[in-house]
Amino acid sequence: MKILESAIKKIKKPNSKMYEEAKERLRNQARPAGSLGILEDVGARLAGIFNTLDVKLENRQVVTCAGDHGICEEGVSLFPSDVTRQMVYNFVNGGASINVLAKHANAKVAVADLGVNWDFEPELPIFHKKIGKGTANFAKGPAMTREQAVQSVEAGIEIVDRLLEKRPLHIIGTGDMGIGNTTPSTAIIAAFSKIPVKKLTGRGTGIDDEALKNKIRVIESALDKNKPDANDPIDVLAKVGGFEIGGLAGIVIGAAKAGIPVVCDGLISTAGALIACKIARGAKPYLFASHNSVEIGHRFMLEHLGLTPLLNLEFRLGEGTGAAVAFELLDIATRVLCEIKTFEEVAIIDAQKNA
């Protein structure tokens, strides 16, 4: 608990004066006020975080956290759990979707095992942070112990710390891999929002109507059985969460501690972000939503967090793919703020040319 408590205490507020200065500059640019929409607020928020109007998002990092889920026993996913392990190797080999999208965004990908049901070779270049070989089936009892929940969050914080020992980072994106993990993520937003599970549950990797009905029943019954306490985010994570979801919460807290903006991907990453912001309210100003997932529960998470997604590309992949694409838009937001001339600057250029 020490790592977590210490991290929470270290989170500082972004500079609100610089945020206001950025807003002022945006208002004075030679274009109709507000005409660059949601990129304007993104730019101003980044200015507040970095305490400058000239933000440079140079070193970019995606962290993809993997874990397995006992709940798969209940037939909630189209794919077998073994795919989690396979995809970890695929990430390491560089052929997965996140590798391609991160490369395009000039970002590096770090892969972390928080709880895959497989013994990876110790030399495999991933973060070895296994809390357990898959969670317990939370249809039958808690997914993990309270201690494991804290450990998973602290593992995420430590991953950010280790990454920062290697190089400074200017932006972090979160991503997930874990067959079955839309089920705990949906249970988490249901626990916090009290919105009926039926309204929150999507098809994950593509289950049919019958399997969807089953998934809803499984989540409803698990919430009923485990009774996660919405006022205790660690309890929610322990009862109906996942190891990689805890890790993802830790990434958000670790980034906020280090003063680095963090972009959450889809349903699972945002479930982690939700837990992070419940644990550490100070993390929220560092958090950006990348996209609006096809997974229906995601929009309720974003509403709960008060975040506007930058993209609506009908992604439903995870891995950090939406976050990587959003890096480009955050970068554009920094250029909009810094490089578009104000009316005053345009007039000065004109005067110099005519002098």
Added chain:
Amino acid sequence: MKILESAIKKIKKPNSKMYEEAKERLRNQARPAGSLGILEDVGARLAGIFNTLDVKLENRQVVTCAGDHGICEEGVSLFPSDVTRQMVYNFVNGGASINVLAKHANAKVAVADLGVNWDFEPELPIFHKKIGKGTANFAKGPAMTREQAVQSVEAGIEIVDRLLEKRPLHIIGTGDMGIGNTTPSTAIIAAFSKIPVKKLTGRGTGIDDEALKNKIRVIESALDKNKPDANDPIDVLAKVGGFEIGGLAGIVIGAAKAGIPVVCDGLISTAGALIACKIARGAKPYLFASHNSVEIGHRFMLEHLGLTPLLNLEFRLGEGTGAAVAFELLDIATRVLCEIKTFEEVAIIDAQKNA
């Protein structure tokens, strides 16, 4: 009329076999089918256009067409017409929004005067294609003659021809500058769709409630007076259009003629694209929608064209800003198609590593 007729005849269909091959590859990639949403179809369409699975959008060009509007006499805009001229100079000086966003997208910006109410110096590095010094006030009669409408479209085609003499292009984005030009653009979609003007009319650069009511009245009365023939796109352009809107239609036709994908920006660019596709149905497969503008009429244009916008950033600026941002997403779509490994390719890599 010769340039236009010849261009229409030269438009070829994209390769549908390559499109299908791309779809097949996307389906076989090591991820849930369809999980990269609308980027998948974008990638497949680009493959069809370029007849390869490895599309490289290297040389990128934004063309920003400017013109003035007699309709401004009716008080439809917040800004004075003189701003059109000022912004042309701002584009040339490189300090405008489109310069910043195009630079970020590694694209060049070409500026074209189709009908600004100002005599630009002949040495100013823009395309000098002035059809007239602003359109006539279409509240009182047609905005331009039929001959001028054709000339404006042909000017757009010629601009693409000239650009291609300098270097090959792989993607073109359209953009506009013209105080008052949301009014003709709204009139154009009203003429084609027969949807009530009230449902289609937005606030442009930011007019208030009273001015909005006036703008709606002006458009309704102008449509009533001029009776543009929805089956004759040149008639619509002549009666209630604008010189830069004709130019933007020409850019789309010119791009299609050259087999180059073209990304339309917001309300005004899409008004041009609408006219282009009505004149030359073959242009449609080359057309991509960049974003969903705040201007309410835009969504009806995109529906009319059957296009899905890639971005929803609440932009309402024009200049080509949305198109420039969308270049990045089109580029990502090409990498998704080409670089994400199929299940088969992943298996081959595994086999090689274990050999």
